[in-house]
Amino acid sequence: MSWINRVRNALPFAAPKRDTPDNLWIKCPSCGEMLFTKEYEDNQSVCPRCDHHGRIGADARLAQLMDPGFVLLPAPKVKEDPLKFRDTKKYVDRIKGARAANPHPDALTNAVGRIEGKKAVVGVQEFAFMGGSMGMAVGNAFIAGTERAIREKCPYIAVTAAGGARMQEGILSLMQMPRSTVAISRLHAAGLPYIVVLTDPTTGGVTASYAMLGDIQIAEPGALIGFAGQRVIQDTIREKLPEGFQRAEYLHAHGMIDMVVHRHSLRATLAETIDYLMAAKAA
Structure with a gap:
């Protein structure tokens, strides 16, 4: 004492x-x-x-966006550590640590339910799970979400938050970019909308694939959205970039996204968007 x-x-x-x-x-x-x-x-x-707008987890996001009673979809099983990757620690140990600190087995969680009465399948990326990185588990979950939306005859909504592809899976993580693109094409072939909600941060291979392929692109205020980092771009082109050029407001002003919507209004905006797009499909 x-x-x-x-x-x-x-x-x-x-x-x-x-x-x-x-x-x-x-x-x-x-x-x-x-x-x-x-x-x-x-x-x-x-x-x-x-x-x-602070970063939030998948469970909080789903609770904010969806009506009570939504159902979580099971996470697809994938081969873990296919490359036997190791940096300062084994990849399998990193996955175990991420799972111990998070409620879901990987960085993308799907749920089926309704948004203000409008049926939808929603996939939410968990940035706290290894930076929301896109690996085989995320790719398979994304495809499973779009396939469930096709069966339910409803839109698929992706809420993105990621640092990019998961480096521990190498080329296998990059393969999820074309795989997710094909899944979106199948959704469109079924005449169903694909809506993206861009949250802070959405970068790297996720931005270069399914994050920027929505029929409607919605972003939260102040969200960082881009492929490479500002310093990398400046060093490459040797020019000073505009202030906030990778923020949601700048991208909206320059036509890269459709809307910047406050979190308090996001649920209502999604319901209105679903109503409009599904009415257009019926017509």
């Missing part, structure tokens, strides 16, 4: 030390304001001071 605790215990008028939860407060990564965690979560993880 330290001397300060001994002194405290010896003083009858000293108030006893009380333990407080470690997660009572959260610091906004944008403005630095300290916020009550409950207040922050009740506001859909949007800072009430500066309106920064």
